[in-house]
Amino acid sequence: MELYNRTQIQNVVTLDQAALEAVEAGFRALGQGQVVQPPILSMAIEESNGEVDVKTAHIRGNDRFAIKVSPGFFDNPSIGLPSLNGLMIVFSAKTGLVEAVLFDEGYLTDIRTALAGAIAAKHLSREESRRAAVIGAGVQAELQIAALKLVRDIDTVDVWARDTDRASAYAERMRARFPDLTVNVQSDIKSACRQADVIVTTTPSKSPLLDDSHLPMGVHVTAMGSDSPEKRELEASVMTRADVFVADTRAQSETNGELKAWAGSTPPFEVRELGQVIASSQSPRNRADQITVCDLTGTGVQDTAIAGFALSHLTPAP
Amino acid sequence: MELYNRTQIQNVVTLDQAALEAVEAGFRALGQGQVVQPPILSMAIEESNGEVDVKTAHIRGNDRFAIKVSPGFFDNPSIGLPSLNGLMIVFSAKTGLVEAVLFDEGYLTDIRTALAGAIAAKHLSREESRRAAVIGAGVQAELQIAALKLVRDIDTVDVWARDTDRASAYAERMRARFPDLTVNVQSDIKSACRQADVIVTTTPSKSPLLDDSHLPMGVHVTAMGSDSPEKRELEASVMTRADVFVADTRAQSETNGELKAWAGSTPPFEVRELGQVIASSQSPRNRADQITVCDLTGTGVQDTAIAGFALSHLTPAP
Numbered sequence: 030m031e032l033y034n035r036t037q038i039q040n041v042v043t044l045d046q047a048a049l050e051a052v053e054a055g056f057r058a059l060g061q062g063q064v065v066q067p068p069i070l071s072m073a074i075e076e077s078n079g080e081v082d083v084k085t086a087h088i089r090g091n092d093r094f095a096i097k098v099s100p101g102f103f104d105n106p107s108i109g110l111p112s113l114n115g116l117m118i119v120f121s122a123k124t125g126l127v128e129a130v131l132f133d134e135g136y137l138t139d140i141r142t143a144l145a146g147a148i149a150a151k152h153l154s155r156e157e158s159r160r161a162a163v164i165g166a167g168v169q170a171e172l173q174i175a176a177l178k179l180v181r182d183i184d185t186v187d188v189w190a191r192d193t194d195r196a197s198a199y200a201e202r203m204r205a206r207f208p209d210l211t212v213n214v215q216s217d218i219k220s221a222c223r224q225a226d227v228i229v230t231t232t233p234s235k236s237p238l239l240d241d242s243h244l245p246m247g248v249h250v251t252a253m254g255s256d257s258p259e260k261r262e263l264e265a266s267v268m269t270r271a272d273v274f275v276a277d278t279r280a281q282s283e284t285n286g287e288l289k290a291w292a293g294s295t296p297p298f299e300v301r302e303l304g305q306v307i308a309s310s311q312s313p314r315n316r317a318d319q320i321t322v323c324d325l326t327g328t329g330v331q332d333t334a335i336a337g338f339a340l341s342h343l344t345p346a347p
Numbered sequence: 348m349e350l351y352n353r354t355q356i357q358n359v360v361t362l363d364q365a366a367l368e369a370v371e372a373g374f375r376a377l378g379q380g381q382v383v384q385p386p387i388l389s390m391a392i393e394e395s396n397g398e399v400d401v402k403t404a405h406i407r408g409n410d411r412f413a414i415k416v417s418p419g420f421f422d423n424p425s426i427g428l429p430s431l432n433g434l435m436i437v438f439s440a441k442t443g444l445v446e447a448v449l450f451d452e453g454y455l456t457d458i459r460t461a462l463a464g465a466i467a468a469k470h471l472s473r474e475e476s477r478r479a480a481v482i483g484a485g486v487q488a489e490l491q492i493a494a495l496k497l498v499r500d501i502d503t504v505d506v507w508a509r510d511t512d513r514a515s516a517y518a519e520r521m522r523a524r525f526p527d528l529t530v531n532v533q534s535d536i537k538s539a540c541r542q543a544d545v546i547v548t549t550t551p552s553k554s555p556l557l558d559d560s561h562l563p564m565g566v567h568v569t570a571m572g573s574d575s576p577e578k579r580e581l582e583a584s585v586m587t588r589a590d591v592f593v594a595d596t597r598a599q600s601e602t603n604g605e606l607k608a609w610a611g612s613t614p615p616f617e618v619r620e621l622g623q624v625i626a627s628s629q630s631p632r633n634r635a636d637q638i639t640v641c642d643l644t645g646t647g648v649q650d651t652a653i654a655g656f657a658l659s660h661l662t663p664a665p
Contacts, residue, residue, distance in 0.1 A: 030450075032350070070388035074405050074412070077441050083401050083414065087392050094392070096401065098414055098436060100443025114443050116436070118416060123395050125418025125432050130448065132348075 031129040031345045038133045041342035042140055044147075044176050048338055052144045053151075053307060055088060055334030056277075060304025063089045066329045069281070071257075078104045080257075086329035087122060095119050095131075095336035097329070099138060113138070117336045129340050141335040142327060143172035145277065145303075146251045149323035150227055151180040152306050153275065153314055154249035158226030159184050164218060164238060164262070165231035166190035166199035169253060173229045174203065174210075181227065185211040189221035191232075218243055230254050230262040241266035246318045253325040255286050263322070265290040268298060272319040275301045281326040288324065304330075349447040349663045356451045359660035360458055362465075362494050366656055370462040371469075371625060373406060373652030377596075378622025381407045384647045387599070389575075396422045398575075404647030405440060413437050413449075413654035415647070417456060431456070435654045447658050459653040460645060461490035463595065463621075464569045467641035468545055469498040470624050471593060471632055472567035476544030477502050482536060482556060482580070483549035484508035484517035487571060491547045492521065492528075499545065503529040507539035509550075536561055548572050548580040559584035564636045571643040573604050581640070583608040586616060590637040593619045599644040606642065622648075 042048055058064050066086035073080045079102035087094040099115040106112060113135040119128045131137065150158070158181045163170045166188060177183055186203060190196040193214065200212040215221035222228050222243040230239055232254045239250070239262060250271070254262045268274050268287065276282035279300050283289060288296060301313060303323060314321050360366055376382050384404035391398045397420035405412040417433040424430060431453040437446045449455065468476070476499045481488045484506060495501055504521060508514040511532065518530040533539035540546050540561040548557055550572040557568070557580060568589070572580045586592050586605065594600035597618050601607060606614060619631060621641060632639050 065390055065392070067388055067390045070385055070401055070403065072383055072385045072403055072405060072412075074383070074440050074443075076407065077443075079440070079443050081403070081412075081414070081438065081443065083388055083403070085388065085390055085399070085401070087390060089394065094390075094399075096399070096416055100438055102441075102443035105442055108442075110442055110444070114445070116445060118434070120399065120418055122392050122397070123420075124423055124426075124428055125392075125395075125397050125399065125420035126428070127432070127434060127450070132445070 030127050032132065033129060033343050034132050035134045035136050037343060038131055038136055038339055042137065042335070042339045044140060044143060044172065044179065046179060048140065048335065049144050049147055049179055051338035052141050052331050052334045053148050055330040056148060056304040057307045058088045059330045060302060060306070060308035064330050065089070077102055084327070084329035084332050086333045088330065088333060091337065092122055093119050093128060093337050093340065094122050095333045097138070097332040099135065117332060119336050119340050131336060131339060137335045137339060139168060139172055141331040142169060142253060142325070143176035145325050145331060146173045146229055146253055147176035147180050149251045149275065149303060149325065150177055150249055152312050153273065153321040153323055154181060154227050155247055155317055158249070160224050161227045161229065162187045162221040162225035163229050163231060164189055164221065165254065166195040167231060169231040170199055171202060173231055173253065177227060177229070184209065187213045187215050187221040187225065189215045189218050232262055233260060234262050235259050237261050237264040239267055240264035241270035244270060244320055248320055250322045251325060252287055252322070256326045257285050258289070261287060261289065263287045268296065268322060270320060271322040273301065273313040273321040274298050275303050275306055275323040277303050277325045277328050281328065282324045286324045286326040348445050350450065351447060351661050352450050353452045353454050355661060356449055356454055356657055360455065360653070360657045362458060362461060362490065362497065364497060366458060366653065367462050367465055367497055369656035370459050370649050370652045371466050373648040374466060374622040375625045376406045377648045378620060378624070378626035382648050383407070395420055402645070402647040402650050404651045406648065406651060409655065410440055411437050411446060411655050411658065412440050413651045415456070415650040417453065435650060437654050437658050449654060449657060455653045455657060457486060457490055459649040460487060460571060460643070461494035463643050463649060464491045464547060464571055465494035465498050467569045467593065467621060467643065468495055468567055470630050471591065471639040471641055472499060472545050473565055473635055476567070478505070478542050479545045479547065480505045480539040480543035481547050481549060482507055482539065483572065484513040485549060487549040488517055489520060491549055491571065495545060495547070502527065505531045505533050505539040505543065507533045507536050550580055551578060552580050553577050555579050555582040557585055558582035559588035562588060562638055566638055568640045569643060570605055570640070574644045575603050576607070579605060579607065581605045586614065586640060588638060589640040591619065591631040591639040592616055593621050593624055593639070593641040595621050595643045595646050599646065600642045604642045604644040
């Protein structure tokens with residue numbers, strides 16, 4: 030059994046095509062019905078404003094599967110600790126023995142989440158997409174754009190965040206990271222989205238931020254912020270206006286994502302799943318002026334895929 | 348963060364009163380409504396005849412909680428590996444940071460399961476119980492009796508197992524472990540149970556083994572074998588004949604334990620929970636001739652309790 034820390038994992042897993050293909054293969058297997066993916070285990074630790082989620086999935090035929098444990102303790106920053114943490118345990122799918130523990134402190138979650146956004150854009154956004162709007166200015170605002178650049182030639186980013194100082198700091202970080210990228214801080218969501226080819230929402234908002242009036246013709250929207258029963262980023266009008274709606278998994282979108290706008294009823298549009306879109310090898314977008322929306326809540330198959338990818342690139346201690 | 352292996356954990360956690368009290372305190376807190384305990388996460392790995400379960404619970408006010416991952420791969424013995432494995436991860440309940448990983452390989456599960464049986468007998472069996480029947484001859488057949496001896500002066504054990512050679516080997520092991528104990532191998536369940544004060548069923552049976560004709564007056568039955576949707580050890584007649592029926596948790600007994608005899612309907616008897624019995628400080632047994640039954644499916648609060656107990660006795664490496 031091997032133990033790896035965050036630094037070791039960061040040295041071998043980055044936002045690149047190989048990692049993207051590993052996560053995409055996981056989604057494809059899910060779409061082909063080749064994945065066992067139980068519901069998320071979730072537990073609140075109310076007195077510490079904390080929660081812990083456990084996700085897992087097994088891709089049939091794979092030699093390994095991972096179980097990810099993600100604690101989120103949202104008062105941590107006040108004592109100088111990060112909110113998000115966690116680890117992944119990799120098991121042999123033949124014997125159930127532990128092969129490795131990846132003490133990634135949430136790094137692999139950041140990566141596979143960003144890659145899911147890129148995968149959604151690869152299959153749903155217009156190929157000639159150049160301009161992205163990002164709502165929010167945190168870690169995922171940065172990683173989503175970095176990942177998006179793997180699949181689309183993004184040259185301009187418009188950022189909006191509730192806190193303008195954070196948006197400005199984000200713009201500076203992004204300009205430093207991508208010298209050729211134009212990054213504009215916008216004063217409202219409408220301005221940020223006006224010329225967007227791709228919109229990515231990356232906030233922990235508990236009330237919808239984006240509505241149909243923000244959607245330019247032909248835009249693709251990835252909403253990756255909502256991942257729990259109390260969060261929502263999209264007005265129902267975004268989904269009803271869209272020509273194509275895709276969820277990473279329908280069941281999780283209903284409980285933790287944007288489909289909870291139709292809790293207990295049937296949404297008035299077709300719901301596709303990302304894995305099925307990938308497996309069909311044909312984008313549901315068939316015109317440049319269509320609007321596509323993808324809701325990402327985070328799936329166990331992404332965790333199993335990225336953990337397997339990481340482990341295949343890590344070298345055991347001698 | 349500390350890592351501990353099975354040997355280190357075995358050196359500090361054994362079947363004794365202190366460990367029993369730790370697990371009992373967990374159940375008591377559960378009975379007092381002081382525990383957050385989400386449903387078990389369970390995933391099948393069909394092509395390897397395997398499954399993996401994740402259990403957790405948080406006792407409000409505790410500094411730590413544990414998440415346990417238990418793989419069971421039932422073809423492992425054919426390649427010289429144990430079926431059951433696993434580990435427990437202990438988190439700070441203040442920050443969500445990992446405090447320790449207990450690579451116990453299922454040892455703490457064995458211990459807390461045996462202690463739950465002892466706790467059930469402590470609160471439900473007659474104080475003067477001396478003779479125990481054990482159905483099954485595996486690890487829990489041994490540990491359940493060893494734990495039972497912490498709370499009742501057991502001097503005689505009658506064992507029955509489907510495989511008589513295994514029953515004989517069990518008897519030899521128990522005589523070696525407890526020189527003062529009389530251990531009889533019985534040729535059928537009826538003979539094993541005829542004079543029992545306590546009956547413990549410890550099998551992975553998928554069809555009921557014990558029925559009401561096996562129950563002497565005043566007996567207490569602990570059924571700890573059934574812990575998944577396909578297993579059952581008790582005929583419905585055992586529960587309908589009993590004066591008192593207790594489950595570790597009602598919801599799990601309905602899906603994974605003996606209450607699945609009444610799937611989709613209401614059982615014709617009162618269902619108590621073990622934690623509530625403990626918290627009430629009064630046994631529901633009020634006559635020596637009553638029959639009591641306790642169904643144990645295994646709960647996350649036991650895992651959090653025993654992991655916390657273990658960690659408080661482990662010494663970090665210098």
